[in-house]
Amino acid sequence: MYADAAVHQISAPLPATAEKIRYSDRDQRVSAFAKQEMLFCEGDKADNIYEVVDGVVSTYRILCDGRRQVFEFSYPGDLVGLGNLDAYPVNCEAVTPSRIRRIPKNSFLKSIKERPELGRKMLEIAMSELSAMQNHFVLLGRKTALEKIASFLLDFARRNVEPDARSATLDLPMTRSDIADYLGLTVETVSRNLTKLKLRGVIDLPQSANVVIRDMFELEDLAEGDEDTV
Amino acid sequence: MYADAAVHQISAPLPATAEKIRYSDRDQRVSAFAKQEMLFCEGDKADNIYEVVDGVVSTYRILCDGRRQVFEFSYPGDLVGLGNLDAYPVNCEAVTPSRIRRIPKNSFLKSIKERPELGRKMLEIAMSELSAMQNHFVLLGRKTALEKIASFLLDFARRNVEPDARSATLDLPMTRSDIADYLGLTVETVSRNLTKLKLRGVIDLPQSANVVIRDMFELEDLAEGDEDTV
DNA sequence: CGTGAGGTTGATCGCTTTCAACGGAGGTGG
DNA sequence: CCACCTCCGTTGAAAGCGATCAACCTCACG
Numbered sequence: 001m002y003a004d005a006a007v008h009q010i011s012a013p014l015p016a017t018a019e020k021i022r023y024s025d026r027d028q029r030v031s032a033f034a035k036q037e038m039l040f041c042e043g044d045k046a047d048n049i050y051e052v053v054d055g056v057v058s059t060y061r062i063l064c065d066g067r068r069q070v071f072e073f074s075y076p077g078d079l080v081g082l083g084n085l086d087a088y089p090v091n092c093e094a095v096t097p098s099r100i101r102r103i104p105k106n107s108f109l110k111s112i113k114e115r116p117e118l119g120r121k122m123l124e125i126a127m128s129e130l131s132a133m134q135n136h137f138v139l140l141g142r143k144t145a146l147e148k149i150a151s152f153l154l155d156f157a158r159r160n161v162e163p164d165a166r167s168a169t170l171d172l173p174m175t176r177s178d179i180a181d182y183l184g185l186t187v188e189t190v191s192r193n194l195t196k197l198k199l200r201g202v203i204d205l206p207q208s209a210n211v212v213i214r215d216m217f218e219l220e221d222l223a224e225g226d227e228d229t230v
Numbered sequence: 231m232y233a234d235a236a237v238h239q240i241s242a243p244l245p246a247t248a249e250k251i252r253y254s255d256r257d258q259r260v261s262a263f264a265k266q267e268m269l270f271c272e273g274d275k276a277d278n279i280y281e282v283v284d285g286v287v288s289t290y291r292i293l294c295d296g297r298r299q300v301f302e303f304s305y306p307g308d309l310v311g312l313g314n315l316d317a318y319p320v321n322c323e324a325v326t327p328s329r330i331r332r333i334p335k336n337s338f339l340k341s342i343k344e345r346p347e348l349g350r351k352m353l354e355i356a357m358s359e360l361s362a363m364q365n366h367f368v369l370l371g372r373k374t375a376l377e378k379i380a381s382f383l384l385d386f387a388r389r390n391v392e393p394d395a396r397s398a399t400l401d402l403p404m405t406r407s408d409i410a411d412y413l414g415l416t417v418e419t420v421s422r423n424l425t426k427l428k429l430r431g432v433i434d435l436p437q438s439a440n441v442v443i444r445d446m447f448e449l450e451d452l453a454e455g456d457e458d459t460v
Numbered sequence: 461c462g463t464g465a466g467g468t469t470g471a472t473c474g475c476t477t478t479c480a481a482c483g484g485a486g487g488t489g490g
Numbered sequence: 491c492c493a494c495c496t497c498c499g500t501t502g503a504a505a506g507c508g509a510t511c512a513a514c515c516t517c518a519c520g
Contacts, residue, residue, distance in 0.1 A: 061364065065455055067372045071364055084357045090364065112353075116346035123342075123349055126356035127314045133363050134291065134301055134320060140370035141414030142297045145508065176467060184371030189508055191468055208467060208516090225295055375476065406499060419476060421500055438484095438499055 029102045033057075033094040040081060046088045048102050049081045055098025056173045059090050060181065070182035073174060075159065081105075082126075096173045140184045143225065148183040149193040150223035153203065157213055170211045197222075259332045263287075263324040270311060276318045278332045279311045285328025286403045289320050290411065300412035303404060305389065311335075312356075326403045370414045373455065378413040379423040380453035383433065387443055400441045427452075 030053055033039065039050055039057060050057075052074050059080055060070040071090060074080050080092055094100075112119040139151055153170065161168040172179070176187045183190070194211075197203045202219055204212035213219055260283055263269065269280055269287060280287075282304050289310055290300040301320060304310050310322055324330075342349040369381055383400070391398040402409070406417045413420070424441075427433045432449055434442035443449055 061368055063368070063372065063455065067455075069368045069371045071367055082357060083361055084354045085361065089361050112350065113346075116343075116349060119346060119349045119353060120342065123353045123356060124314050126353060126360065127312060129360060130356065130363070131313055131315065131319050133360070133367075137301055137363075137366070137370060138291055138293070138299045140367065141299045141411075142293065175465095181371075186509060187467075188469085188510080192508090195468075225293065225297075405497095416477060417499075418478085418501085422476095425500075 030099055031102065033098045033100055035094055035097055037094050039092040039094065039100060040088050042088055042091050044088050046081065046083060046085060047105055049079055049105055049108050050092070051101040051103060052076050052078050052080070053099040053101050055100075056095040057092055057098060057100070058095050058174065058178055058182075059092050061090050068181040069184070070178060073178075073182070079103075095178060145183075145185055145189050146193050146196065147223055147225050148185060149179075149190060149197065150202075150219050152179060152183055153197075153211060153213060154216070154219055154223050157216070166216050168213045168216065170213065172209050172211060176208075260329055261332065263328045263330055265324055265327055267324050269322040269324065269330060270318050272318055272321050274318050276311065276313060276315060277335055279309055279335055279338050280322070281331040281333060282306050282308050282310070283329040283331050285330075286325040287322055287328060287330070288325050288404065288408055288412075289322050291320050298411040299414070300408060303408075303412070325408060375413075375415055375419050376423050376426060377453055377455050378415060379420060379427065380432075380449050382409060382413055383427075383441060383443060384446070384449055384453050387446070396446050398443045398446065400443065402439050402441060406438075 033055070040046075040048075042061060054076055057074045057080060058070050059072050059074065060068055062068045073095065081088060083089065112122060139148055143151065156170055156172070157165075157168045160170060174182075176190050179185075180187045180190045194203070194205060197219075198205050202213070202215055202222065204214060206212065263285070270276075270278075272291060284306055287304045287310060288300050289302050289304065290298055292298045303325065311318060313319065342352060369378055373381065386400055386402070387395075387398045390400060404412075406420050409415075410417045410420045424433070424435060427449075428435050432443070432445055432452065434444060436442065
């Protein structure tokens with residue numbers, strides 16, 4: 001459902017790239033992670049890069065007093081753990097039971113060195129990652145709680161349904177706490193604003209993990225703060 | 231002062247790279263921009279990349295209702311306008327009078343294609359950019375106003391003074407409004423918290439653009455929210 | 461059936477925003 | 491050269507949004 005790689009091109013142009021990376025021992029390196037199991041921790045030696053084969057993982061950092069910021073959710077085809085530091089600067093854990101391919105950083109770098117076009121592809125990916133992050137800066141810095149929730153649902157919907165759909169059914173793999181820490185809110189505020197959207201008739205919430213977007217366009221308006229005409 | 235390229239290695243490993251890019255018409259492409267003059271606007275055709283030779287520029291986006299989010303300040307040696315989109319997704323304007331080198335995107339891409347090691351260098355830069363952005367996510371999503379201000383001053387100080395200095399004098403090139411929009415605050419809140427830091431004796435404010443950090447370590451504590459022991 | 465984690469809702473608090481007034485610095489024109 | 495004006499920054503008062511604290515609900519699981 002949410003992990004449907006087939007409809008996952010928009011914000012994750014990685015599959016094509018990842019597919020080009022062929023290792024002799026490629027499939028032995030895929031292993032399973034339970035929900036909430038760590039792929040790696042902040043400070044661990046950054047020897048590997050990970051490709052999400054199936055499931056969802058989150059990347060986050062925790063401040064000394066417990067505050068947490070989730071940086072991104074990664075979906076099948078996405079790579080995590082990339083970076084030029086010796087140690088991972090972030091934590092990474094499975095949000096759902098996942099299958100993850102471990103790619104030794106050395107061989108990854110070697111591949112890039114051997115095939116410049118691969119490096120350019122990676123650069124392209126990094127760039128589009130950068131521009132995707134700009135949207136999130138706007139969200140964190142300038143949007144209200146309601147706008148954040150609307151934007152989040154919309155982003156999630158866009159990777160799972162055809163672009164011009166007017167409605168959508170989503171199965172959110174992450175908890176309210178994950179969402180809150182991704183949007184810079186508390187769980188209570190996330191919950192309250194989901195309820196608010198439901199009362200306004202923009203979405204439906206058959207179950208807590210199941211969101212039905214009734215009107216995509218209205219949600220888009222709310223996400224941009226265009227108005228409050230509901 | 232703030233534009234001292236010599237002490238500008240930490241967050242901008244670009245000079246070395248930029249220096250490797252030699253064009254026959256290299257110096258003809260440097261032009262001057264007045265304060266607040268736009269280098270390019272959101273939606274403009276992204277034909278050029280710009281290197282800050284001297285001065286400071288800001289990159290930002292504005293929502294339809296006027297809310298603004300500044301993504302970054304770029305300093306001498308930094309490149310702006312990179313990206314794989316046809317149109318710039320952001321606005322870019324000079325914060326101070328600046329000298330800017332325009333680099334046609336074509337020739338830039340050609341250079342990368344011709345010299346793979348340049349592409350790898352760029353990838354490295356993009357990566358470290360990504361990890362720098364993570365710090366800003368934490369700041370925007372989880373830090374209080376005081377922590378944001380402290381973090382901002384600290385970041386700015388780190389690019390202008392030797393790493394182990396206990397105090398520092400800064401000349402902030404940007405306005406309170408720029409700072410506010412960078413930190414996701416209002417000008418009033420920025421002003422109030424600078425005053426608060428001053429009253430606590432952590433900083434001094436001889437003039438509004440001039441900040442003296444009296445105790446770097448204390449500022450670091452405040453930036454991380456370690457405590458409020460002042 | 462009991463238990464515990466995740467989710468929702470209510471009441472209250474407090475930080476940041478908003479609205480408003482004022483002060484100072486720089487620039488322009490009389 | 492000075493008066494004026496405008497922009498930027500600061501400060502005060504009040505409002506509002508999201509956080510906090512707390513209770514309760516729901517559901518999966520042992």
